[in-house]
Each structure stands twice: as C-alpha cells, then as structure tokens.
Amino acid sequence: MGSSGRRGGRLSPAAIAGWAGLAVLLGGAMLAALGGLNQSLYGASAFVERYLDAIARDDIVSAAATPGVRLDPADLAGAGLPEDISTAMLRSGVLRSGPEDVRVLGDEPSGDQGARTVTVSYRLESSIVETTFEVKPIEPLYGVLNRWEFATSPLTVVQVTAAHSPMFTVGSLTLDTRANKTGDELLGFTQQAPYLAVAPAVYEFGYESTLLEAVPTPLATTPGTPAEVRVDALPTDEFVERVQAKVDEYLVDQCATQPVLKPAGCPFGVDVDDRVVTEPVWTIVESPAVTLVPGEAAFEMPPTPGVARVAFEAQSLFDGTFYNFEQDEGFMLALEARVRPDGSIAIQLK
Numbered sequence: 001m002g003s004s005g006r007r008g009g010r011l012s013p014a015a016i017a018g019w020a021g022l023a024v025l026l027g028g029a030m031l032a033a034l035g036g037l038n039q040s041l042y043g044a045s046a047f048v049e050r051y052l053d054a055i056a057r058d059d060i061v062s063a064a065a066t067p068g069v070r071l072d073p074a075d076l077a078g079a080g081l082p083e084d085i086s087t088a089m090l091r092s093g094v095l096r097s098g099p100e101d102v103r104v105l106g107d108e109p110s111g112d113q114g115a116r117t118v119t120v121s122y123r124l125e126s127s128i129v130e131t132t133f134e135v136k137p138i139e140p141l142y143g144v145l146n147r148w149e150f151a152t153s154p155l156t157v158v159q160v161t162a163a164h165s166p167m168f169t170v171g172s173l174t175l176d177t178r179a180n181k182t183g184d185e186l187l188g189f190t191q192q193a194p195y196l197a198v199a200p201a202v203y204e205f206g207y208e209s210t211l212l213e214a215v216p217t218p219l220a221t222t223p224g225t226p227a228e229v230r231v232d233a234l235p236t237d238e239f240v241e242r243v244q245a246k247v248d249e250y251l252v253d254q255c256a257t258q259p260v261l262k263p264a265g266c267p268f269g270v271d272v273d274d275r276v277v278t279e280p281v282w283t284i285v286e287s288p289a290v291t292l293v294p295g296e297a298a299f300e301m302p303p304t305p306g307v308a309r310v311a312f313e314a315q316s317l318f319d320g321t322f323y324n325f326e327q328d329e330g331f332m333l334a335l336e337a338r339v340r341p342d343g344s345i346a347i348q349l350k
Helices: 013-039 044-056 060-065 073-078 183-187 237-255
Strands: 095-097 100-109 116-124 127-141 145-150 156-163 167-170 173-176 190-197 201-208 212-221 227-232 281-286 299-315 322-339 345-349
Touching: 044 060, 044 100, 044 116, 044 127, 044 145, 156 167, 156 201, 156 212, 201 227, 212 227, 237 281, 237 299, 237 322, 237 345
Parallel strands: 156 227
Antiparallel strands: 095 201, 100 116, 116 127, 127 145, 156 190, 167 173, 167 201, 201 212, 281 299, 299 322, 322 345
C-alpha cells in the first residue's frame, strides 16, 4: 500500500510542516488584506471622503454623526458659544450645494499618536477649494480595522444678522432669530443669532413674505472657520401700498372731514384774518407719495410733500364785503412703519 502522511494516527513531520506553512500563508494573506483595508476603506483619507460625500448627498444626519463632528458643552464653552446654540441648520434640505469632485492631495502622519493630516481639494459650485483635516485614531472596529475621528470639529458657526425682520430662510427652512431671546431682546429692529452649520458647503439665505423680502445671499462655509451673513429685509410693493392706503385714509377721513381752519392732529391748516362765514371744506389735492427706508427702529418715510385745498365763504373785516376763499396749502408728512408680530402694520406719524 502507498505511504500516508499519518503514522500510527499521527501527522508526519512533513505534513505538520505543510500545514504550518499553509497557516503562515493564510495568516500573511489575512494581514495583508487587513492592511489593505486599513489603507483604503478604513484609512484616514476614506474617512474624510465619506464625510464630504455625506454632505454632497445632503445626508446631514450622517455627516453630523461622523466621529469628531458634534460639539459637546465643553467644546461650545471653549469656543465661547452658548450651550443652547441652535442646531436647526444641521438637517437635510438646507444646503444649496455641497463639495463635488473631491480629490485627496495628501495623507501624512501627524505627531506620534497615530494622527494623520489629510489634505483634499474639491469644488464648491464655481470655486476650487483646498482644505486640510486633522484626524486621529479611535478604538479599532473588531479590534483590527482602523476607525477615525476629527481632531477638531469641521462644523462652523454662522452668525446671522436679520435686518428689519427677525425671520429668515435658509434653503427650505424658515428660522426666527428671537427663538432663544427674552424681554427687550425681542424688540430689536435688527436681530442677530448664531447657528451651527456643516462645512464645507454653500447655503443661501434670504426672506420673502407679503410685506418683506430680502435678496438671496449665498454663503460658502469653511471647516472650523466662523462665517457671517446679513439678511436685509426690505418693504415689498404690497407693504408700501398698504401704508399709502393708510396715509390716504388718514388725510381724507380724519383730516379733510374736520370743518375747521386747523384740523386737529393733522399736518395742514390755514390762518385767516377775516371772518369765516361758512364751514371750511378741505380736500386733498395731492397725497404724499409713500417711500420707506430702514431707520434705527422701524422703516421710515422721510418728510414728504402733499397739498390740501381749503374753501369757505369769508367776510372782510376791512370793508365788510363777502368773498369766496379758496387756497392750496402745502404740507409735509413723515412717519415710521413696522410689521407687528401678527403680520399687521403699525404706523406712527412723526
């Protein structure tokens, strides 16, 4: 019979050596495979690329859940930020665009704790941007596969100035800068508030309502770098028309209906030396044309000319003759207007 690797139920030295060699080969192959995975799929560069890809796909939940992204209270305090800073912008549907055409330019060791410096370039709309991320290792997956976290959060803080309206829009989201304010802070004509935002990305800020609108303003964010944007809400044609209607109503219904020489609380009147025989009749010849510009605490209409006409019968105190008095009286009207919380317009004459 042919020879066998077994002798008396035991492996021969040659068989043992063969199995040992195979085990070494398999072990080496596994180590090589793990090394390849740690250099590629589980490498520092891939970690950064996945974060950027999540932003590009508008998967902000995944981007914000990336290790090292979220800021704890100690991080916020260290950055001089309030613990209740708004995270409302950390959601999908807010970005205008994210990073595209990502390329890794470098992946180098950083220090002696296994940290690495990853440099990437990407396109933000029409701009090519280069950014360096510091990442450091955390507990390996299954004890063998590399895991990473950002050494410094790539989140940024966007300081929003909402001028002339506390509301603003960013993407599909409408926010109120007064959300965390109380007391007199709620009354400001211009409001400011900080918001956490992902970076790199492009946002578009603006506002549009029946009475107010702001020209959309794009903002590109850079990881770890604070940003500022101003949303300048101005009166719409509808706002101006409503104020004009109120001005016309005030002049016609409250002023011109008073049969006196000097209507009370009104910007026009006339002095006559002779005796007034009949009740004065006022008509508005030309109502001031409303224009509104931002002021310190409200939208303001600067002093604007108008013309009123008065007519009545008078008697001369010199010779007693009767005559018809009719005269145009020029006047100036100024006011302040602002939008109340319920959407109505408050007008204050000046």
